[in-house]
Amino acid sequence: MHGFFDSLQGLPGPKLLYWSLAAVALLYFLMLFLRRQPKNVVAYCTENGSVTVSRSAIIELVQTSCEQIQDISKPQVKIKSEGETSHFEVSIKLKSGGSLRTIEQTLQSHLRQALTENLGIENLGQINIVATGFKSSRIDSTISSKASYLSPIEMGEDTEDKEEGFFH
Numbered sequence: 001m002h003g004f005f006d007s008l009q010g011l012p013g014p015k016l017l018y019w020s021l022a023a024v025a026l027l028y029f030l031m032l033f034l035r036r037q038p039k040n041v042v043a044y045c046t047e048n049g050s051v052t053v054s055r056s057a058i059i060e061l062v063q064t065s066c067e068q069i070q071d072i073s074k075p076q077v078k079i080k081s082e083g084e085t086s087h088f089e090v091s092i093k094l095k096s097g098g099s100l101r102t103i104e105q106t107l108q109s110h111l112r113q114a115l116t117e118n119l120g121i122e123n124l125g126q127i128n129i130v131a132t133g134f135k136s137s138r139i140d141s142t143i144s145s146k147a148s149y150l151s152p153i154e155m156g157e158d159t160e161d162k163e164e165g166f167f168h
Contacts, residue, residue: 085123089128115127
């Protein structure tokens with residue numbers, strides 16, 4: 001027990017410890033503040049004021065757009081505003097059979113049109129698509145069970161060489 005208290009006395013003074021903890025806490029809150037998503041995005045401005053679109057409306061638009069493409073599941077949206085320009089990052093999971101290149105082109109053009117025409121967002125920046133996963137189709141167990149019952153001829157193997165080896 002005395003060894004524990006002796007090791008505590010060897011630590012730096014409490015002031016240094018408190019300052020270190022405060023610096024770590026400040027860095028943590030600064031990172032949280034910088035990563036937070038805007039609640040509203042400015043769609044456009046008129047002489048009477050600005051028109052904004054809520055983050056939830058944008059998320060709903062992206063989700064309903066992704067539901068129309070069968071090869072996408074679990075879309076997530078990140079919004080980044082730089083001045084008056086809004087950039088979007090849409091993370092998706094591909095389903096089996098989906099081509100990322102085709103989906104990216106379809107989704108980007110559809111979202112660009114929907115965000116500008118439906119929600120009126122004028123200063124639209126990049127719409128980045130990020131594939132975060134791949135959802136494989138169900139495995140057909142009848143294929144593997146058929147393969148174990150196929151003869152060498154049905155499997156396309158050359159039986160002459162094997163038969164000659166057995167009989168010679």
